[in-house]
């Protein structure tokens with residue numbers, strides 16, 4: 522029987538590419554989203570992948586959302602924590618609200634979603650938790666103290682939790698994409714984007730499908746010996 526995968530923020534950008542790739546590889550897929558109903562409805566109509574609306578920033582909403590997904594598709598065996606936001610600003614200008622929003626979604630959101638999924642994975646003796654962190658959580662980035670802190674936190678989360686899942690058949694891994702051509706990056710002014718591309722050794726932005734293929738590998742049985750790892754997909758921009 523097909524394994525069930527839940528992709529947070531799975532209706533747009535990198536998440537949409539991940540949802541589609543998992544579906545094409547034979548998984549039964551649920552795509553979560555938060556606010557953009559129009560994009561989610563379009564995605565559902567085009568792909569046939571069911572969409573589920575809740576905010577990963579709320580623990581209670583994640584518990585309720587997971588229950589709905591599992592009632593429709595069965596136990597979630599692959600969890601892709603992809604949902605993420607930016608609220609950029611130089612540190613001396615960012616507000617506590619900008620700090621909290623990014624931490625709540627990009628770091629606490631990973632806890633909120635993984636925690637309710639975890640007991641079932643332990644009971645069944647199988648699970649794949651994949652976290653989409655960021656190159657900027659590794660190297661830092663001006664104007665992104667909140668985002669870099671959250672994404673670096675995701676890497677600590679990945680390493681610590683991987684130890685707890687290891688004997689239970691659950692792998693926990695992170696992917697750190699470099700700059701990928703999605704709404705998040707295309708929203709940056711063109712001049713800034715040109716500057717970004719100039720810093721990427723391969724000379725181009727990444728494609729969402731390239732991150733999706735990393736997820737497919739980490740979700741597969743072939744990746745059973747890989748846990749606690751950080752898979753960098755950044756065109757050579759940062760090597761740790």
Ligand code: NDP
Nearest residue numbers: 530534535554555556557576577604605655700701703705
């Ligand atoms: P997009 O802005 O294109 O899409 C973000 C997705 O996350 C949307 O589906 C959005 O839902 C969803 N989302 C946002 N907040 C929440 C929330 N609170 N609860 C549930 N879903 C939410 O982002 P990208 O595809 O560019 O980024 C995806 C991930 O990859 C993020 O974690 C990002 O930090 C990371 N990343 C991106 C890079 C890039 O270059 N693009 C580089 C490195 C990392 P809705 O449609 O309803 O708004």
